[in-house]
Amino acid sequence: MSQITFLGAVGEVTGSRYLIETDSANLLLECGLHQGGAQAEERNRRSLADLARTVDGVIVSHGHLDHSGLIPRLVHDGFTGPIYCTTGTLELLQIMWRDAAQVMGRELEWENRWRDKAGKPLLEPVYLPEDVDQALEQCHAFSYGQAVDLCADARLVFRDAGHILGSAIVELNVQSGGRDRRLVFSGDLGNPRSVLMRDPDQPESADMVLLESTYGDRDHRPLEDTIEEFAQVLEEAHAEGGNVLIPAFAVGRTQEILYHLGTLRREGRLRQQHIFLDSPMAIEVTELYHRHRRSLEAEDVASSGWNSGQLAESILPGLQLSRTVDDSMAINRIHGGAIIIAGSGMCTGGRIRHHLKYNLGRRNCRIIIAGFQASGTLGRQLVDGAETVKLFGDTITVRASVHTLGGFSAHAGQSELLGWAGRFRTRPRVFLVHGEPEAQRQLQQAFKDQLEVDVSIPEPGQTEPL
Ligand SMILES: [Zn+2]
DSSP states (O other), X not given: XXXXXXXXXXXXXXXXEEEEEOSSOXXXXXXXXXXXXXXXXXXXXXOOHHHHHHOSEEEOSOSOHHHHTTHHHXXXXXXXXXXXXXXXXXXXXXXXXXXXXXXXXXXXXXXXXXXXXXXXXXXXXXXOHHHHHHHXXXXXXXXXXXXXXXXXXXXXXXXXXXXXXXOEEEEEEEEETTEEEEEEEOOXXXXXXXXXXXXXXXXXXXXXXXXXXXXXXXXXXXXXXXXXXXXXXXXXXXXXXXXXXXXXXXXXXXXXXXXXXXXXXXXXXXXXXXXXXXXXXXXXXXXXXXXXXXXXXXXXXXXXXXXXSOHHHHHSTTEEEOOSHHHHHHHTTSOSOEEEEESXXXXXXXXXXXXXXXXXXXXXXXXXXXXXXXXXXXXXXXXTTOSEEEETTEEEEOOSEEEEOGGGOXXXXXXXXXXXXXXXXXXXXXXXXXXXXXXXXXXXXXXXXXXXXXXXXXXXXXXXXX
Protein backbone atom coordinates (compact mmCIF):
# COMPACT_ATOMS: atom_id res chain seq x y z
CA MET A 1 0.00 0.00 0.00
CA SER A 2 1.42 3.40 -0.96
CA GLN A 3 1.05 6.21 1.54
CA ILE A 4 1.57 9.92 2.09
CA THR A 5 2.81 11.66 5.25
CA PHE A 6 2.10 15.33 5.83
CA LEU A 7 5.41 16.76 7.03
CA GLY A 8 5.17 20.50 6.32
CA ALA A 9 2.84 23.36 5.34
CA VAL A 10 0.37 21.65 7.66
CA GLY A 11 -1.73 24.34 9.38
CA GLU A 12 0.70 26.98 8.07
CA VAL A 13 1.68 28.55 4.76
CA THR A 14 5.40 27.84 4.59
CA GLY A 15 7.70 24.82 4.80
CA SER A 16 5.82 22.73 2.23
CA ARG A 17 6.84 19.05 2.56
CA TYR A 18 5.07 15.71 1.95
CA LEU A 19 6.58 12.22 1.83
CA ILE A 20 5.09 9.69 -0.58
CA GLU A 21 6.12 6.07 -0.05
CA THR A 22 5.34 3.54 -2.77
CA ASP A 23 6.45 -0.12 -2.96
CA SER A 24 9.50 0.84 -4.98
CA ALA A 25 10.50 4.37 -3.97
CA ASN A 26 10.29 7.21 -1.46
CA LEU A 27 9.38 10.50 -3.12
CA LEU A 28 9.54 13.85 -1.42
CA LEU A 29 6.91 16.25 -2.69
CA GLU A 30 8.54 19.64 -2.01
CA CYS A 31 11.03 20.73 0.59
CA GLY A 32 10.19 24.35 1.35
CA LEU A 33 11.77 26.94 3.57
CA HIS A 34 10.04 27.96 6.80
CA GLN A 35 9.46 31.70 6.83
CA GLY A 36 8.52 34.20 9.53
CA GLY A 37 10.50 34.79 12.70
CA ALA A 38 13.18 33.15 14.82
CA GLN A 39 11.26 29.90 15.22
CA ALA A 40 11.18 29.43 11.43
CA GLU A 41 14.93 30.01 11.25
CA GLU A 42 15.52 27.40 13.90
CA ARG A 43 13.41 24.88 11.93
CA ASN A 44 15.39 25.63 8.76
CA ARG A 45 18.59 24.69 10.60
CA ARG A 46 17.44 21.21 11.58
CA SER A 47 19.33 18.39 9.90
CA LEU A 48 17.64 16.68 6.94
CA ALA A 49 20.15 13.81 6.94
CA ASP A 50 17.48 11.18 7.74
CA LEU A 51 15.33 12.30 4.82
CA ALA A 52 18.35 12.65 2.54
CA ARG A 53 19.20 8.99 3.20
CA THR A 54 15.73 7.61 2.54
CA VAL A 55 14.42 9.77 -0.31
CA ASP A 56 14.90 8.60 -3.93
CA GLY A 57 13.58 11.70 -5.71
CA VAL A 58 12.17 15.17 -5.03
CA ILE A 59 9.28 16.84 -6.87
CA VAL A 60 8.78 20.60 -6.68
CA SER A 61 5.66 22.44 -7.88
CA HIS A 62 7.19 25.90 -8.35
CA GLY A 63 10.11 28.14 -7.52
CA HIS A 64 8.82 30.07 -4.49
CA LEU A 65 11.13 29.34 -1.56
CA ASP A 66 8.38 28.15 0.77
CA HIS A 67 8.07 25.22 -1.67
CA SER A 68 11.63 24.77 -2.89
CA GLY A 69 13.97 26.61 -0.53
CA LEU A 70 15.28 23.72 1.59
CA ILE A 71 16.17 21.42 -1.32
CA PRO A 72 19.80 22.65 -1.29
CA ARG A 73 19.82 21.79 2.43
CA LEU A 74 18.70 18.26 1.59
CA VAL A 75 21.60 18.08 -0.89
CA HIS A 76 23.96 19.55 1.75
CA ASP A 77 22.85 16.71 4.06
CA GLY A 78 23.60 14.01 1.48
CA PHE A 79 20.73 13.75 -1.02
CA THR A 80 22.10 12.78 -4.45
CA GLY A 81 18.94 11.81 -6.36
CA PRO A 82 16.95 13.57 -9.07
CA ILE A 83 14.88 16.75 -8.50
CA TYR A 84 11.89 17.08 -10.83
CA CYS A 85 10.47 20.45 -11.90
CA THR A 86 9.25 22.35 -14.95
CA THR A 87 11.54 24.21 -17.33
CA GLY A 88 10.37 27.61 -16.07
CA THR A 89 10.87 26.55 -12.47
CA LEU A 90 14.44 25.45 -13.13
CA GLU A 91 15.29 28.88 -14.56
CA LEU A 92 13.77 30.53 -11.51
CA LEU A 93 15.56 28.20 -9.09
CA GLN A 94 18.89 29.20 -10.65
CA ILE A 95 18.15 32.76 -9.53
CA MET A 96 16.29 32.11 -6.28
CA TRP A 97 18.49 29.48 -4.65
CA ARG A 98 21.65 31.50 -5.31
CA ASP A 99 19.99 34.57 -3.85
CA ALA A 100 18.72 32.61 -0.83
CA ALA A 101 22.20 31.24 -0.09
CA GLN A 102 23.64 34.75 -0.31
CA VAL A 103 20.97 36.38 1.84
CA MET A 104 21.15 33.67 4.50
CA GLY A 105 24.97 33.88 4.41
CA ARG A 106 24.87 37.63 5.09
CA GLU A 107 22.34 37.23 7.91
CA LEU A 108 24.43 34.47 9.45
CA GLU A 109 27.52 36.66 9.40
CA TRP A 110 25.67 39.35 11.40
CA GLU A 111 24.20 36.83 13.80
CA ASN A 112 27.57 35.16 14.40
CA ARG A 113 29.31 38.48 14.97
CA TRP A 114 26.84 39.18 17.78
CA ARG A 115 27.13 35.62 19.10
CA ASP A 116 30.91 35.82 19.10
CA LYS A 117 30.82 38.99 21.22
CA ALA A 118 28.27 37.46 23.60
CA GLY A 119 30.37 34.28 23.95
CA LYS A 120 27.58 32.14 22.45
CA PRO A 121 28.15 29.17 20.12
CA LEU A 122 28.33 30.14 16.44
CA LEU A 123 25.69 28.93 13.98
CA GLU A 124 26.40 26.85 10.87
CA PRO A 125 24.97 28.00 7.49
CA VAL A 126 21.73 26.29 6.36
CA TYR A 127 23.49 25.68 3.04
CA LEU A 128 26.33 27.04 0.93
CA PRO A 129 26.54 28.32 -2.65
CA GLU A 130 28.22 25.02 -3.64
CA ASP A 131 25.19 23.10 -2.33
CA VAL A 132 23.05 25.24 -4.64
CA ASP A 133 25.28 24.42 -7.63
CA GLN A 134 25.07 20.72 -6.77
CA ALA A 135 21.26 20.85 -6.33
CA LEU A 136 20.90 22.55 -9.73
CA GLU A 137 22.98 19.73 -11.28
CA GLN A 138 20.46 17.24 -9.87
CA CYS A 139 17.45 19.05 -11.40
CA HIS A 140 15.55 17.53 -14.31
CA ALA A 141 13.17 19.88 -16.11
CA PHE A 142 10.01 18.96 -18.04
CA SER A 143 7.24 20.67 -19.98
CA TYR A 144 3.62 20.83 -18.90
CA GLY A 145 1.76 17.66 -19.92
CA GLN A 146 4.90 15.54 -20.35
CA ALA A 147 4.65 12.16 -18.55
CA VAL A 148 7.72 11.21 -16.50
CA ASP A 149 8.33 7.74 -15.05
CA LEU A 150 9.81 8.29 -11.60
CA CYS A 151 10.15 4.63 -10.60
CA ALA A 152 8.46 1.28 -11.32
CA ASP A 153 5.15 2.39 -9.82
CA ALA A 154 4.94 6.18 -10.04
CA ARG A 155 4.44 8.50 -13.00
CA LEU A 156 4.46 12.30 -12.84
CA VAL A 157 2.77 14.95 -14.98
CA PHE A 158 3.01 18.72 -14.40
CA ARG A 159 -0.01 20.92 -15.32
CA ASP A 160 -0.03 24.72 -15.47
CA ALA A 161 -1.07 26.18 -12.09
CA GLY A 162 -1.16 29.78 -13.40
CA HIS A 163 0.51 31.13 -10.24
CA ILE A 164 4.02 32.22 -11.31
CA LEU A 165 6.30 31.41 -14.24
CA GLY A 166 6.70 27.62 -14.45
CA SER A 167 4.27 26.93 -11.60
CA ALA A 168 2.68 23.51 -11.68
CA ILE A 169 -0.13 21.39 -10.39
CA VAL A 170 1.47 18.02 -9.63
CA GLU A 171 -0.35 14.96 -10.91
CA LEU A 172 1.12 11.75 -9.54
CA ASN A 173 -0.11 8.36 -10.70
CA VAL A 174 0.96 5.61 -8.33
CA GLN A 175 0.26 1.95 -7.75
CA SER A 176 -1.20 1.26 -4.34
CA GLY A 177 -2.41 -2.15 -3.18
CA GLY A 178 -2.58 -3.38 -6.80
CA ARG A 179 -4.69 -0.41 -7.95
CA ASP A 180 -3.87 2.73 -9.94
CA ARG A 181 -4.31 5.78 -7.76
CA ARG A 182 -4.01 9.43 -8.75
CA LEU A 183 -2.81 12.09 -6.34
CA VAL A 184 -3.25 15.70 -7.44
CA PHE A 185 -1.41 18.41 -5.52
CA SER A 186 -2.71 21.89 -6.37
CA GLY A 187 0.66 23.53 -5.66
CA ASP A 188 -0.15 27.20 -5.28
CA LEU A 189 -3.25 27.63 -7.40
CA GLY A 190 -3.30 30.81 -9.47
CA ASN A 191 -5.93 33.51 -9.36
CA PRO A 192 -7.69 33.37 -12.77
CA ARG A 193 -8.13 37.15 -12.67
CA SER A 194 -4.48 37.97 -12.16
CA VAL A 195 -2.59 39.38 -15.13
CA LEU A 196 0.20 37.73 -17.17
CA MET A 197 -0.62 34.21 -15.93
CA ARG A 198 -2.84 31.72 -17.72
CA ASP A 199 -5.82 30.17 -15.91
CA PRO A 200 -4.99 27.07 -13.81
CA ASP A 201 -5.45 23.74 -15.61
CA GLN A 202 -8.22 21.47 -14.46
CA PRO A 203 -7.20 17.81 -14.08
CA GLU A 204 -10.21 15.61 -14.77
CA SER A 205 -9.90 12.96 -12.14
CA ALA A 206 -8.18 12.23 -8.86
CA ASP A 207 -8.44 9.86 -5.94
CA MET A 208 -6.78 12.24 -3.53
CA VAL A 209 -6.33 16.01 -3.75
CA LEU A 210 -3.98 18.13 -1.65
CA LEU A 211 -5.49 21.58 -1.90
CA GLU A 212 -3.71 24.77 -0.89
CA SER A 213 -5.85 27.02 1.33
CA THR A 214 -3.89 30.27 1.71
CA TYR A 215 -7.05 32.31 1.06
CA GLY A 216 -9.53 29.62 2.11
CA ASP A 217 -11.45 32.12 4.24
CA ARG A 218 -12.16 34.82 1.66
CA ASP A 219 -12.64 35.95 -1.88
CA HIS A 220 -10.38 38.64 -3.27
CA ARG A 221 -11.81 42.01 -4.14
CA PRO A 222 -12.54 42.37 -7.85
CA LEU A 223 -9.37 43.30 -9.73
CA GLU A 224 -10.94 46.47 -11.21
CA ASP A 225 -11.68 47.81 -7.70
CA THR A 226 -8.14 47.02 -6.60
CA ILE A 227 -6.63 48.82 -9.59
CA GLU A 228 -8.84 51.86 -8.84
CA GLU A 229 -7.72 51.86 -5.21
CA PHE A 230 -4.10 51.47 -6.31
CA ALA A 231 -4.43 54.44 -8.71
CA GLN A 232 -6.04 56.53 -5.99
CA VAL A 233 -3.31 55.85 -3.42
CA LEU A 234 -0.67 56.75 -6.01
CA GLU A 235 -2.55 59.94 -6.90
CA GLU A 236 -2.86 61.02 -3.23
CA ALA A 237 0.79 60.31 -2.53
CA HIS A 238 1.77 62.35 -5.56
CA ALA A 239 -0.44 65.26 -4.47
CA GLU A 240 1.18 65.25 -1.01
CA GLY A 241 4.69 64.73 -2.33
CA GLY A 242 5.17 61.48 -0.43
CA ASN A 243 6.96 58.33 -1.45
CA VAL A 244 5.12 55.09 -2.16
CA LEU A 245 6.78 51.89 -0.94
CA ILE A 246 5.65 48.59 -2.37
CA PRO A 247 7.19 45.52 -0.69
CA ALA A 248 6.93 42.88 -3.38
CA PHE A 249 8.01 39.32 -3.96
CA ALA A 250 10.59 39.26 -6.71
CA VAL A 251 8.71 36.53 -8.52
CA GLY A 252 5.20 37.15 -9.73
CA ARG A 253 3.99 40.09 -7.70
CA THR A 254 6.68 42.48 -8.95
CA GLN A 255 5.90 41.73 -12.60
CA GLU A 256 2.19 42.10 -11.96
CA ILE A 257 2.67 45.49 -10.26
CA LEU A 258 4.87 46.65 -13.15
CA TYR A 259 2.18 45.53 -15.58
CA HIS A 260 -0.50 47.58 -13.78
CA LEU A 261 1.78 50.62 -13.46
CA GLY A 262 2.45 50.34 -17.20
CA THR A 263 -1.29 50.31 -17.91
CA LEU A 264 -1.87 53.35 -15.66
CA ARG A 265 0.99 55.14 -17.44
CA ARG A 266 -0.52 54.44 -20.87
CA GLU A 267 -3.88 55.70 -19.60
CA GLY A 268 -2.23 58.92 -18.42
CA ARG A 269 -3.10 58.18 -14.79
CA LEU A 270 0.38 57.72 -13.35
CA ARG A 271 2.02 61.03 -12.43
CA GLN A 272 5.12 59.87 -10.58
CA GLN A 273 8.27 60.33 -12.64
CA HIS A 274 10.60 58.35 -10.40
CA ILE A 275 9.77 54.65 -10.28
CA PHE A 276 12.43 52.32 -8.95
CA LEU A 277 12.67 48.58 -9.10
CA ASP A 278 15.18 48.26 -6.27
CA SER A 279 16.04 44.57 -6.17
CA PRO A 280 18.70 42.84 -8.26
CA MET A 281 16.78 39.58 -8.03
CA ALA A 282 13.44 41.13 -9.04
CA ILE A 283 15.20 42.74 -12.02
CA GLU A 284 16.68 39.40 -13.04
CA VAL A 285 13.32 37.63 -12.67
CA THR A 286 11.52 40.37 -14.61
CA GLU A 287 14.05 39.87 -17.43
CA LEU A 288 13.31 36.16 -17.28
CA TYR A 289 9.54 36.77 -17.52
CA HIS A 290 10.17 39.11 -20.44
CA ARG A 291 12.20 36.41 -22.23
CA HIS A 292 9.49 33.83 -21.52
CA ARG A 293 6.62 36.12 -22.50
CA ARG A 294 5.33 33.55 -24.99
CA SER A 295 4.49 31.20 -22.12
CA LEU A 296 2.44 33.92 -20.39
CA GLU A 297 -1.21 34.87 -21.02
CA ALA A 298 -1.17 35.91 -24.68
CA GLU A 299 -3.88 38.56 -24.38
CA ASP A 300 -2.15 40.43 -21.54
CA VAL A 301 1.20 40.34 -23.29
CA ALA A 302 -0.35 41.60 -26.54
CA SER A 303 -2.20 44.48 -24.90
CA SER A 304 0.84 45.74 -22.98
CA GLY A 305 4.38 46.79 -23.71
CA TRP A 306 5.58 43.33 -22.64
CA ASN A 307 5.52 42.26 -26.25
CA SER A 308 8.57 44.11 -27.42
CA GLY A 309 11.72 46.06 -26.97
CA GLN A 310 14.00 46.90 -24.08
CA LEU A 311 12.71 45.62 -20.76
CA ALA A 312 12.34 48.78 -18.68
CA GLU A 313 11.22 51.04 -21.50
CA SER A 314 8.72 48.62 -22.98
CA ILE A 315 6.93 47.49 -19.82
CA LEU A 316 6.95 50.82 -18.02
CA PRO A 317 8.44 53.98 -19.54
CA GLY A 318 10.54 55.75 -16.91
CA LEU A 319 11.22 52.66 -14.82
CA GLN A 320 14.67 52.78 -13.21
CA LEU A 321 16.43 49.53 -12.41
CA SER A 322 18.49 49.84 -9.20
CA ARG A 323 21.03 47.07 -9.42
CA THR A 324 23.79 48.16 -7.05
CA VAL A 325 23.77 49.23 -3.41
CA ASP A 326 24.82 52.73 -4.56
CA ASP A 327 21.81 52.84 -6.90
CA SER A 328 19.62 51.86 -3.96
CA MET A 329 21.08 54.45 -1.59
CA ALA A 330 20.72 57.17 -4.21
CA ILE A 331 16.94 56.71 -4.06
CA ASN A 332 16.89 58.22 -0.57
CA ARG A 333 18.26 61.48 -1.94
CA ILE A 334 15.03 62.02 -3.87
CA HIS A 335 12.70 63.99 -1.64
CA GLY A 336 9.22 62.70 -2.12
CA GLY A 337 7.24 61.59 -5.07
CA ALA A 338 8.96 58.30 -5.85
CA ILE A 339 7.50 54.82 -6.19
CA ILE A 340 9.86 52.19 -4.80
CA ILE A 341 9.30 48.50 -5.43
CA ALA A 342 11.67 46.33 -3.39
CA GLY A 343 11.87 42.98 -1.64
CA SER A 344 11.30 41.12 0.47
CA GLY A 345 7.58 40.73 0.00
CA MET A 346 6.89 40.30 3.72
CA CYS A 347 9.53 42.89 4.75
CA THR A 348 11.58 40.20 6.51
CA GLY A 349 14.79 41.21 4.73
CA GLY A 350 16.12 42.93 1.64
CA ARG A 351 16.30 46.57 0.61
CA ILE A 352 12.69 47.39 1.50
CA ARG A 353 13.71 47.49 5.18
CA HIS A 354 16.06 50.41 4.52
CA HIS A 355 13.33 52.30 2.68
CA LEU A 356 10.87 51.54 5.49
CA LYS A 357 13.34 52.93 7.99
CA TYR A 358 13.52 56.20 6.04
CA ASN A 359 9.85 56.50 5.21
CA LEU A 360 7.67 54.90 7.90
CA GLY A 361 7.85 58.02 10.08
CA ARG A 362 6.61 60.32 7.28
CA ARG A 363 2.89 61.09 7.25
CA ASN A 364 2.78 61.71 3.50
CA CYS A 365 4.29 58.33 2.71
CA ARG A 366 2.21 55.35 1.60
CA ILE A 367 3.02 51.67 2.10
CA ILE A 368 1.15 49.43 -0.31
CA ILE A 369 0.87 45.83 0.84
CA ALA A 370 -0.12 43.73 -2.14
CA GLY A 371 0.73 40.21 -1.03
CA PHE A 372 0.04 37.68 1.70
CA GLN A 373 1.80 38.49 4.99
CA ALA A 374 2.51 35.48 7.21
CA SER A 375 2.11 35.91 10.94
CA GLY A 376 5.31 36.92 12.72
CA THR A 377 6.60 39.05 9.82
CA LEU A 378 7.16 42.82 9.77
CA GLY A 379 4.71 43.06 6.85
CA ARG A 380 2.02 41.46 8.99
CA GLN A 381 2.70 43.91 11.84
CA LEU A 382 2.18 46.81 9.43
CA VAL A 383 -1.05 45.29 8.09
CA ASP A 384 -2.26 44.76 11.66
CA GLY A 385 -1.74 48.47 12.38
CA ALA A 386 1.35 48.40 14.60
CA GLU A 387 2.07 51.88 15.99
CA THR A 388 5.79 51.21 16.27
CA VAL A 389 8.08 48.64 14.68
CA LYS A 390 11.70 47.61 15.21
CA LEU A 391 14.12 48.11 12.35
CA PHE A 392 17.90 47.69 12.55
CA GLY A 393 17.73 47.95 16.33
CA ASP A 394 15.71 51.21 16.31
CA THR A 395 12.09 51.67 17.31
CA ILE A 396 10.29 53.52 14.50
CA THR A 397 6.91 55.20 14.92
CA VAL A 398 4.60 54.38 12.01
CA ARG A 399 3.10 57.61 10.66
CA ALA A 400 2.89 56.56 7.01
CA SER A 401 -0.44 55.10 5.93
CA VAL A 402 -0.55 51.41 5.16
CA HIS A 403 -2.89 50.19 2.39
CA THR A 404 -3.64 46.52 1.89
CA LEU A 405 -4.71 45.71 -1.66
CA GLY A 406 -6.20 42.20 -1.63
CA GLY A 407 -7.15 41.91 -5.28
CA PHE A 408 -3.61 41.48 -6.65
CA SER A 409 -3.26 38.05 -5.14
CA ALA A 410 -1.55 35.33 -7.17
CA HIS A 411 -3.57 32.76 -5.23
CA ALA A 412 -7.08 31.52 -5.88
CA GLY A 413 -9.67 32.87 -3.43
CA GLN A 414 -12.23 30.71 -1.64
CA SER A 415 -14.70 30.52 -4.56
CA GLU A 416 -11.96 29.55 -7.02
CA LEU A 417 -10.61 26.89 -4.66
CA LEU A 418 -14.11 25.41 -4.27
CA GLY A 419 -14.70 25.66 -8.02
CA TRP A 420 -11.45 23.94 -8.93
CA ALA A 421 -11.76 21.15 -6.36
CA GLY A 422 -15.47 20.71 -7.18
CA ARG A 423 -14.91 20.10 -10.90
CA PHE A 424 -13.19 16.70 -10.61
CA ARG A 425 -15.33 14.05 -12.33
CA THR A 426 -14.50 11.66 -9.54
CA ARG A 427 -15.13 12.45 -5.88
CA PRO A 428 -11.59 12.62 -4.51
CA ARG A 429 -10.65 12.72 -0.84
CA VAL A 430 -9.56 16.31 -0.27
CA PHE A 431 -6.90 17.38 2.24
CA LEU A 432 -6.36 21.05 2.98
CA VAL A 433 -2.73 22.10 3.16
CA HIS A 434 -0.72 25.32 2.96
CA GLY A 435 -3.06 27.51 4.99
CA GLU A 436 -3.36 28.99 8.47
CA PRO A 437 -5.81 27.18 10.80
CA GLU A 438 -8.65 29.72 10.64
CA ALA A 439 -8.56 29.93 6.82
CA GLN A 440 -8.65 26.13 6.69
CA ARG A 441 -11.58 25.83 9.10
CA GLN A 442 -13.58 28.30 7.03
CA LEU A 443 -12.76 26.57 3.76
CA GLN A 444 -13.70 23.21 5.28
CA GLN A 445 -17.06 24.69 6.31
CA ALA A 446 -17.58 26.17 2.83
CA PHE A 447 -16.99 22.72 1.28
CA LYS A 448 -19.67 21.32 3.60
CA ASP A 449 -22.18 24.13 3.00
CA GLN A 450 -21.74 24.64 -0.72
CA LEU A 451 -20.62 21.27 -2.09
CA GLU A 452 -21.84 18.91 0.67
CA VAL A 453 -18.36 17.44 0.80
CA ASP A 454 -16.33 16.60 3.91
CA VAL A 455 -12.70 17.58 3.52
CA SER A 456 -9.88 16.85 5.95
CA ILE A 457 -7.38 19.10 7.66
CA PRO A 458 -4.34 16.90 8.32
CA GLU A 459 -2.23 17.06 11.48
CA PRO A 460 1.56 17.41 11.29
CA GLY A 461 3.04 13.95 10.75
CA GLN A 462 -0.30 12.35 9.81
CA THR A 463 -0.07 9.42 7.37
CA GLU A 464 -2.80 8.44 4.91
CA PRO A 465 -3.03 5.53 2.46
CA LEU A 466 -3.12 6.54 -1.21
ZN1 LIG B 1 3.89 30.32 -4.51
